[in-house]
Amino acid sequence: MPYQLNFAPVFARADLFVQGVAMTLYVSVVAMSLAIILGLIIALCRMAKFAPLSRVGRVYVQLFRGIPLYVYIIWVYYGLAMLLGIKFSPLQAGVICLSTLYGAYLAEIDRGALQSIPKEQTQAALSLGLTPAQTFKDVILPQAIRTIIPPTTNLFAIMLMDSSLVSVIGVLELMRLTKIGASDTFRSFEFYTAAAVIYVGLVLLFTRLSASLERRYKF
Amino acid sequence: MGIQLDFGPVIDSASFIAQGLGMTLYVTIVAMALALTLGLVVGMLRLVKFVPIRMMATIYVDFFRGLPQLAFLIWLYFGITLALGIHLSPLQAAIACLCIQEAACLAEIYRAGIEAIPKEQTQAALSLGLTPVQAFKDVVLPQALRIAMPAIGNDFIGMLKGSSLVSILGVWELMRVSQGRANYFFRPFEFLTTAAIIYIVLALGLERAFAFVEKRFKF
Numbered sequence: 001m002p003y004q005l006n007f008a009p010v011f012a013r014a015d016l017f018v019q020g021v022a023m024t025l026y027v028s029v030v031a032m033s034l035a036i037i038l039g040l041i042i043a044l045c046r047m048a049k050f051a052p053l054s055r056v057g058r059v060y061v062q063l064f065r066g067i068p069l070y071v072y073i074i075w076v077y078y079g080l081a082m083l084l085g086i087k088f089s090p091l092q093a094g095v096i097c098l099s100t101l102y103g104a105y106l107a108e109i110d111r112g113a114l115q116s117i118p119k120e121q122t123q124a125a126l127s128l129g130l131t132p133a134q135t136f137k138d139v140i141l142p143q144a145i146r147t148i149i150p151p152t153t154n155l156f157a158i159m160l161m162d163s164s165l166v167s168v169i170g171v172l173e174l175m176r177l178t179k180i181g182a183s184d185t186f187r188s189f190e191f192y193t194a195a196a197v198i199y200v201g202l203v204l205l206f207t208r209l210s211a212s213l214e215r216r217y218k219f
Numbered sequence: 220m221g222i223q224l225d226f227g228p229v230i231d232s233a234s235f236i237a238q239g240l241g242m243t244l245y246v247t248i249v250a251m252a253l254a255l256t257l258g259l260v261v262g263m264l265r266l267v268k269f270v271p272i273r274m275m276a277t278i279y280v281d282f283f284r285g286l287p288q289l290a291f292l293i294w295l296y297f298g299i300t301l302a303l304g305i306h307l308s309p310l311q312a313a314i315a316c317l318c319i320q321e322a323a324c325l326a327e328i329y330r331a332g333i334e335a336i337p338k339e340q341t342q343a344a345l346s347l348g349l350t351p352v353q354a355f356k357d358v359v360l361p362q363a364l365r366i367a368m369p370a371i372g373n374d375f376i377g378m379l380k381g382s383s384l385v386s387i388l389g390v391w392e393l394m395r396v397s398q399g400r401a402n403y404f405f406r407p408f409e410f411l412t413t414a415a416i417i418y419i420v421l422a423l424g425l426e427r428a429f430a431f432v433e434k435r436f437k438f
Contacts, residue, residue: 002304003301003302003304062419063419066380066419066423067415067418068380068381068383068394068418070384070394071383072415074398074411075411075414075415078408078411079407079408079411157285161287164287164289164290165287165384167289168289168387179293188298188301189294189298189301189302190298192294195290195294196291199286200285200286201285203284207285
């Protein structure tokens with residue numbers, strides 16, 4: 001008996017998709033914000049003259065470049081929680097994993113951008129009487145931001161996709177809610193097709209948005 | 220249990236873990252080998268002058284690059300096979316998914332490599348009497364592949380990490396074996412940490428190896 005396509009239950013449970021997209025965006029935005037802050041800190045650590053600090057930064061980046069996100073999520077939620085004796089909520093574990101992992105990628109982007117600013121800029125600023133902190137905040141960082149924005153927005157689009165992984169520990173985002181809808185109605189193909197289309201749509205939308213953002217800041 | 224770490228069961232399970240690692244490598248290598256060919260075909264289709272084919276190839280690439288890996292795995296294994304009435308083993312589905320998505324990424328890498336070759340090369344080849352096919356096959360493509368090599372190597376490492384997700388379909392690769400053993404002995408931290416370390420060592424090791432090979436073959 002061939003499979004009869006029936007998308008009606010998908011539209012009947014549209015609320016699941018709306019809720020799912022909202023949670024997916026929420027998780028991604030929160031994790032990305034933390035990752036951006038973390039990335040800057042790690043990048044500064046790596047560029048520090050104090051050797052132990054730069055080593056910590058280097059090890060951090062190496063570690064997170066080698067570990068798959070899925071393994072990391074399971075490790076944090078089941079392994080680390082057991083070791084520390086604390087219980088993370090799925091959302092907490094998900095955000096911790098995404099932000100720390102993406103912080104490592106952002107650290108490399110930030111470091112590349114900061115190192116690309118010629119050190120004459122720093123020298124000129126210091127010789128004009130600015131403190132190192134002021135130099136960084138008002139001279140280096142604004143110039144580096146221009147180089148940092150395109151890869152960062154690209155990374156956000158990738159994070160939107162990776163956020164689907166936190167469904168495995170129970171976060172009620174798009175992937176999980178789609179699974180619930182599919183198992184409730186036995187319409188796996190229709191529900192997962194809808195989820196696939198939504199994810200691709202989100203990513204494409206975001207890629208277009210970031211492309212136009214880049215164009216606006218090009219001078 | 221508790222805070223008592225005990226890696227004994229991990230060492231006892233060494234043969235299982237080794238089999239899991241073998242499966243991980245098998246899945247990654249097979250999927251990559253298939254994707255290298257498929258990706259080249261799609262990459263070339265992206266460059267043809269005939270618009271409908273070029274558009275279809277573009278849709279393929281944009282779609283599978285914007286689709287999360289987890290979503291595609293579940294959609295294919297639980298949705299598409301149902302709708303089409305075909306039966307795929309977890310291993311077949313896993314390799315199919317990895318291959319199709321990687322081909323989309325490789326198509327872009329190939330395309331960038333091919334487009335980087337100045338068209339004077341093609342013009343010179345044609346003026347020397349080579350047919351267009353020969354010009355592409357013997358002049359443009361070898362140079363393009365040389366440019367694309369580093370990116371392809373990087374993608375391979377990414378795929379190795381991505382293979383951890385196929386454990387969700389039930390393929391007994393490293394992650395699944397580790398989780399299975401962790402559940403059997405109630406030692407999630409020890410087994411998951413071991414799995415994480417193996418992935419990290421593998422990824423970093425391959426990175427070093429590729430960098431070494433690239434440096435030696437630079438001409």
